[in-house]
Amino acid sequence: MIQQRKSPVSPASLAGKKSWDGEDVRETLYADQNGKCYLCEVCTDHFFEVEHVQSRSNFPEKAFDWSNLFLCCRYCNARKGKDYDDIVSPCQTPCEEVFDVYIRPGSKVVEITILTPDIPGANKTRELLLRLHNGKKTGMRDMKERIFFEKFQDSFSSFVIRLNKYKNSRTPENRAKVAELLTIDQPFLAAKLSVLRRLPELLEDFQRETCWNRKP
Ligand SMILES: [Zn+2]
Numbered sequence: 001m002i003q004q005r006k007s008p009v010s011p012a013s014l015a016g017k018k019s020w021d022g023e024d025v026r027e028t029l030y031a032d033q034n035g036k037c038y039l040c041e042v043c044t045d046h047f048f049e050v051e052h053v054q055s056r057s058n059f060p061e062k063a064f065d066w067s068n069l070f071l072c073c074r075y076c077n078a079r080k081g082k083d084y085d086d087i088v089s090p091c092q093t094p095c096e097e098v099f100d101v102y103i104r105p106g107s108k109v110v111e112i113t114i115l116t117p118d119i120p121g122a123n124k125t126r127e128l129l130l131r132l133h134n135g136k137k138t139g140m141r142d143m144k145e146r147i148f149f150e151k152f153q154d155s156f157s158s159f160v161i162r163l164n165k166y167k168n169s170r171t172p173e174n175r176a177k178v179a180e181l182l183t184i185d186q187p188f189l190a191a192k193l194s195v196l197r198r199l200p201e202l203l204e205d206f207q208r209e210t211c212w213n214r215k216p
Contacts, residue, residue: 001099001129002189004038004090005213007031010066017064021050029071034185037073038090039080040132042151042187044073053090055082067091075148076132084128088121094214096190098122099129100197103156110134110152110191155188160195167202175205182209 013022029050037044038051051072054062062068070090072080088095099122100113110133112126133152135141141149159181166174182192193210196203203210 001039001090001095001101001125002041003094003096003213004070005032006067006091014064014066020052020064020069025050025069026071029069033071036071036185036187037076038070039072039076039128040148041189042073042075042148043185044071047074048072049074049077051077051080053087054085057082058085075144079131080128084124086121087125087128088119093119093121095125096193096210096212097214099126099190100194101129101133101188101191102194102198103153103191108149110149152188152191156191156195159188159192163195163199163202167199178206179209182206184212 007028011022011024011028013019013024019025026048030048035043035045035048037048048071051070052059052062053068053070056063059068088098098114098116098119100115101110102113103110110130112129112133114122114126116122132145133149135145135149159178162174162177162181166178180186182189186192189210189212193203196206196210
């Protein structure tokens with residue numbers, strides 16, 4: 001999960017309070033979020049839904065509130081439901097600096113660590129991220145959760161391999177291969193930043209590439 005950016009002007013169709021997922025809402029969210037799910041950071045392609053951070057059932061008054069709407073994949077939307085209303089504010093929280101998302105070599109469990117205490121909703125968000133990455137009960141993933149984890153693990157490993165290659169041979173070509181996995185349209189950026197965090201000299205080297213929506 002990385003900090004999100006949202007167009008300041010609310011899409012016109014929301015004013016009618018009839019539909020929260022009009023074409024203008026979808027298009028604006030898709031552009032704002034680079035086509036990625038705000039929770040898991042996977043490219044949604046055409047399989048996206050418009051999600052209410054604070055659920056419609058518990059917060060009906062926020063059903064058409066632009067600040068409450070985000071592009072989400074079906075996988076995450078189904079698991080978030082109305083059980084995680086009080087997560088961090090996606091646009092106001094530098095999520096990738098608050099949550100460390102890491103998998104140790106050989107492990108099948110994704111660790112989510114809160115780096116910055118006292119952020120409202122951080123614990124609940126951690127709980128949701130653990131659910132998305134590890135399944136309902138750690139180590140007991142259903143089929144979709146297993147497929148998601150494998151996708152995460154593949155992407156994570158590919159990044160580690162490219163980064164190690166650059167660490168051992170700092171050529172412009174090797175650097176470019178790391179940088180292309182760090183553009184904002186790429187998946188799992190928070191986890192990639194967590195890998196870099198463990199290699200401070202490289203983290204500094206890729207400072208420019210890892211600002212994303214935290215840019216002023
Ligand atoms: Zn997702």
